[in-house]
Amino acid sequence: MAALTDLTIAQAGAGLDKGEFTARELTDAYLTAMEAARSLNAYIEETPERAQTMADASDARRAAGNAAGALDGIPLAIKDLFCTEGALSTAGSHILDGFRPTYESTVTQNLWDSGAVMLGKVNMDEFAMGSANITSHYGPTLNPWKASSGDNAGKDLVPGGSSGGSAAAVAARIAAGATGTDTGGSIRQPGAFCGIVGLKPTYGRCSRWGVIAFASSLDQAGPLARTVEDSALMLEAMASFDPKDSTSVDLPVPSYAAALTGDIRGLRVGVPAEYRMDGTPPEIEALWQKGVDWLRDAGAEIVDISLPHTKYALPAYYIVAPAEASSNLARYDGMRFGLRVDGEDLTETYERTRAEGFGHEVKRRVMIGTYVLSAGYYDAYYLKAQRVRTRIADDFRAAWDSCDVVLTPTTPSSAFTLGEKQDDPIAMYLNDIFTVPASMAGLPAISVPAGLSDVGLPLGLHLIAPAFGEETLLRAAGVLESAAGFTAQP
Amino acid sequence: MTETTDTQTEEIPDHLVAHFTSRIGHNSADLIEGETGPWEVIIGLEVHAQVMSDSKLFSGAPTGFGGDPNTHVSLVDAAMPGMLPVLNDMAIRQAVRTGLGLEAQINLRSVFDRKNYFYPDLPQGYQISQFSDPIVGEGRVTVDMEEGESFEVGVVRIHLEQDAGKSIHDRIPNQTCIDLNRSGVALMEIVSKPDIRSGAEAAAYFAKLRSILRYLGTCDGNMQEGSLRADVNVSVRRPGEELGTRCEIKNVNSIRFVREAVDYEARRQIEILEEGGEIDQETRLFDPDRGETRSMRSKEEAHDYRYFPDPDLLPVVIDQAYVDEIKASLPELPDIKAARFVRDFGLSEYDAGVLVAERETAEFYEAVVDADGASRDPKIAANWITGDFFRRLNADDLEIADSPVSGAQLGGLIDLIADGTISGKIAKDVFDEMFDSGKDAGAIVEEKGLKQISDSGEISAIIDQIIADNPEQADQYRQGNTKVAGWFTGQAMKATQGKANPQMVNELLQEKLGG
Amino acid sequence: MALDTDTVKRIARLARIHVDEADLAPLADELNNILGWVEQLDEVDTDGAEPMTSVAEMVQRLRVDAVTDGDVRDRVLANAPMEADGFFVVPKVIE
Numbered sequence A: 001m002a003a004l005t006d007l008t009i010a011q012a013g014a015g016l017d018k019g020e021f022t023a024r025e026l027t028d029a030y031l032t033a034m035e036a037a038r039s040l041n042a043y044i045e046e047t048p049e050r051a052q053t054m055a056d057a058s059d060a061r062r063a064a065g066n067a068a069g070a071l072d073g074i075p076l077a078i079k080d081l082f083c084t085e086g087a088l089s090t091a092g093s094h095i096l097d098g099f100r101p102t103y104e105s106t107v108t109q110n111l112w113d114s115g116a117v118m119l120g121k122v123n124m125d126e127f128a129m130g131s132a133n134i135t136s137h138y139g140p141t142l143n144p145w146k147a148s149s150g151d152n153a154g155k156d157l158v159p160g161g162s163s164g165g166s167a168a169a170v171a172a173r174i175a176a177g178a179t180g181t182d183t184g185g186s187i188r189q190p191g192a193f194c195g196i197v198g199l200k201p202t203y204g205r206c207s208r209w210g211v212i213a214f215a216s217s218l219d220q221a222g223p224l225a226r227t228v229e230d231s232a233l234m235l236e237a238m239a240s241f242d243p244k245d246s247t248s249v250d251l252p253v254p255s256y257a258a259a260l261t262g263d264i265r266g267l268r269v270g271v272p273a274e275y276r277m278d279g280t281p282p283e284i285e286a287l288w289q290k291g292v293d294w295l296r297d298a299g300a301e302i303v304d305i306s307l308p309h310t311k312y313a314l315p316a317y318y319i320v321a322p323a324e325a326s327s328n329l330a331r332y333d334g335m336r337f338g339l340r341v342d343g344e345d346l347t348e349t350y351e352r353t354r355a356e357g358f359g360h361e362v363k364r365r366v367m368i369g370t371y372v373l374s375a376g377y378y379d380a381y382y383l384k385a386q387r388v389r390t391r392i393a394d395d396f397r398a399a400w401d402s403c404d405v406v407l408t409p410t411t412p413s414s415a416f417t418l419g420e421k422q423d424d425p426i427a428m429y430l431n432d433i434f435t436v437p438a439s440m441a442g443l444p445a446i447s448v449p450a451g452l453s454d455v456g457l458p459l460g461l462h463l464i465a466p467a468f469g470e471e472t473l474l475r476a477a478g479v480l481e482s483a484a485g486f487t488a489q490p
Numbered sequence B: 001m002t003e004t005t006d007t008q009t010e011e012i013p014d015h016l017v018a019h020f021t022s023r024i025g026h027n028s029a030d031l032i033e034g035e036t037g038p039w040e041v042i043i044g045l046e047v048h049a050q051v052m053s054d055s056k057l058f059s060g061a062p063t064g065f066g067g068d069p070n071t072h073v074s075l076v077d078a079a080m081p082g083m084l085p086v087l088n089d090m091a092i093r094q095a096v097r098t099g100l101g102l103e104a105q106i107n108l109r110s111v112f113d114r115k116n117y118f119y120p121d122l123p124q125g126y127q128i129s130q131f132s133d134p135i136v137g138e139g140r141v142t143v144d145m146e147e148g149e150s151f152e153v154g155v156v157r158i159h160l161e162q163d164a165g166k167s168i169h170d171r172i173p174n175q176t177c178i179d180l181n182r183s184g185v186a187l188m189e190i191v192s193k194p195d196i197r198s199g200a201e202a203a204a205y206f207a208k209l210r211s212i213l214r215y216l217g218t219c220d221g222n223m224q225e226g227s228l229r230a231d232v233n234v235s236v237r238r239p240g241e242e243l244g245t246r247c248e249i250k251n252v253n254s255i256r257f258v259r260e261a262v263d264y265e266a267r268r269q270i271e272i273l274e275e276g277g278e279i280d281q282e283t284r285l286f287d288p289d290r291g292e293t294r295s296m297r298s299k300e301e302a303h304d305y306r307y308f309p310d311p312d313l314l315p316v317v318i319d320q321a322y323v324d325e326i327k328a329s330l331p332e333l334p335d336i337k338a339a340r341f342v343r344d345f346g347l348s349e350y351d352a353g354v355l356v357a358e359r360e361t362a363e364f365y366e367a368v369v370d371a372d373g374a375s376r377d378p379k380i381a382a383n384w385i386t387g388d389f390f391r392r393l394n395a396d397d398l399e400i401a402d403s404p405v406s407g408a409q410l411g412g413l414i415d416l417i418a419d420g421t422i423s424g425k426i427a428k429d430v431f432d433e434m435f436d437s438g439k440d441a442g443a444i445v446e447e448k449g450l451k452q453i454s455d456s457g458e459i460s461a462i463i464d465q466i467i468a469d470n471p472e473q474a475d476q477y478r479q480g481n482t483k484v485a486g487w488f489t490g491q492a493m494k495a496t497q498g499k500a501n502p503q504m505v506n507e508l509l510q511e512k513l514g515g
Numbered sequence C: 001m002a003l004d005t006d007t008v009k010r011i012a013r014l015a016r017i018h019v020d021e022a023d024l025a026p027l028a029d030e031l032n033n034i035l036g037w038v039e040q041l042d043e044v045d046t047d048g049a050e051p052m053t054s055v056a057e058m059v060q061r062l063r064v065d066a067v068t069d070g071d072v073r074d075r076v077l078a079n080a081p082m083e084a085d086g087f088f089v090v091p092k093v094i095e
């Protein structure tokens, strides 16, 4: 029998149901694996006792015939952006040193209500700002993958970000699945870099209550898992209508796993011309073409579409997200929780606390955001970006007339080395060039591992669907997954 | 212990505040004569009124005044990471209701914005407020002055926003204590046009606004508890010239202080200008103990609030039916009520104005006039309320709500006068007794035997006796010394402990002595 | 619209982030680099496009006015760097 930690969530659930092993055994297998993989620095805080208690409770439920569902007894990693009662919740930031919330985020509560087991809190870029998991106060997380050839063979690689700890943990088999959050690509890009599935649901599908805010109009929680089916199972548990979040949408949560019929005959797949960007490596182009072929072979109709404002999504994002962040992060002021660095007076205490508490990337974005909202610049930057955002959303709206999903690459490259792009923020931002448009339009999107690069690193394909089109999205992703037959492991 | 609330300056940019006065002409009596000629004072008020609601604007924490520090605080109010605002329907309802009461335009779509600044009593690091799309647009308030004059003050807008917490200094040396009980309580900010021309007018406007809010039940108007406070903008100019530089006096929390603050500030500005100086646009505080305004120190930096629509919230959209339903539930407001009192009850405009100024007074008056289906003389009822009733409330330092005598009880007393059971004079004593004991007038009259003697036989006998006992005075009376008539009446009243019907006494005296 | 060090200083002050004098110029360069890049948005014709505030095409839900929260002082103060007698304690606010 395969190691317990190699099982997918669906397989593990079946094993638990059949009594092949207990949730406690499954959890202990993960706890042991976590210890062995600490060099990845995926976890900020491991919660083994809580995990074992939750696993025992799960076993008791199952024994009593009261298993809560597909996730009952499944050990998960939680991105440190989710507030978890009594467990460290820092957003990867020094400024939230020692912060232990007295409340539980809606998404994690939903997971616990489904019987899932918390293994710990996983690393991330500070306040979810980054694409390499190198801005965390707790140090970088390493990608469990290494290049097999080329200049970077054997070197430490980044897992992507901001949900880098989540992606690395799932890929390294030190969590069966993980929660992530995606603001501009923070689930999908690390998913692609680590060879797993990353799903960003429609804005409003998962509650933001209890999730530490980066950019409120973009932030969305979603799962990172090893298969499309696992992603569907996790999303079903994570999603809910939440009256505590005014942007939560009051729609029933469908059975996403049931949508994985494997049948996409007649599905219209849009291929946007504007995603063919200069400088995209040929291996990415080639993989994209493979994706097109796989879907066509499965009976889909391929449609050329145009999303004319694609290239403006990223610069618009880098106004909107920092603007919202500059305001969302104002509450980290050293007064009520987290770090306080005393100064001569109140103002100095604010300034020292925030100067020491925030890392460089966060400070840079807060400064940009403050600037674009300030008197005299608001119209030129912020309002302009929000108008561009309307254009981007309109592009997609128009596209849905001719297609049902959109297929693109997830990233313009495979995982890069630790230290690369560190000094060039724009080069780093360009990681999200393919993922940001869907974020700006609030649309559901998924990255599916589809192949290996020339140097043996995973690459992802990216599907985007209309708002609340998660079922179609997952169905298409499932077909892509089967066709790609991606079985490589780090 | 000093306490402050919400000391930030509010700077709605000029293009959003109609600072063109809608007032035509002015009362020349309001001009201030300076050393170098007359000056006109231009005043606009931004009034913060706490919305009457059970829970806060964006959280389910209670709004009640007092309470131990930080016990009326939810995780949302403390701006813990990941917390989100959820809008209270009552706040919207109350703002619409207030807008309708001020005859204002109701905006069916409005937006909540963030106003960003750092202050320890502002946990989020921003105040959720309404900036470019407030829920209520232009309206107006008619203000009556004592001399029977009235003027109109334009309302620019009413927006909803969160209150801040409270900073308590000096409780711990070199530290400030923060209580977030008020944090997130819903406020309406009612912005007037600069249509006000004197301290007295400003005070009258503030009082009128308070009265309307209390009629509407949208703000309790309690200034001691901070439920109602005014930021007063004052500038001066030569009559007819362009508006001068204004100063904003923050958080003035009584009607009298509004008048005093304006009067002081106007004089201060005129003095500076007449000495060739310039007015600095600044925020000032009114010190009631010294009766003066002074500059707030923390003004060294320009504020830049970086307003933008709150991405945690969505546009507020209400429909006309919602507005109409609220409109249908509006009470009779003071101006309409006063007009009705004049028309239906024949009261003077002055008396009507006094009776409607406070919602409770008007309700009390109406109870006196027609409690228990009675129909009492409205003028007599008005006189009793503005006379003895107010006298006793003042003397005992009571609010109407705490009055031991109800409207119906006072009505009962008036009935006893009307049907001749007691005299008007005795009634005053009975009223004081009612006020002291809370008993009905009838019971007191009964207990103390105060019934008026209207039996002519009984009074006749008493007068005969007095005449018999005082022949000298009787002679004087007959010789035409009318002063003695009063003496005889007094003797008769004394003999009956004031219970004799005075009219009957006079008639009988005249009959017996004059012939 | 290039930022000079004075503007960076002003922005840092608004954001309540201390920046050492020596770091102002390099920070200005970094921010200008990013702002220069985002200025490509000027190419987009946005006439007639409403600024988006939320992608959720909904209006605000309203909550019933009821006291459902509060009286959780221990939870509110649990992470306070400094507290006394039920208050948050902060550096003295100078009026």
Ligand SMILES: [Mg+2]
Residues within 6 Å of the ligand: B010, B011, B012, B046, B189, B231
């Ligand atoms: Mg104001």
Ligand SMILES: [Zn+2]
Residues within 6 Å of the ligand: B010, B048, B161, B189
């Ligand atoms: Zn205000």
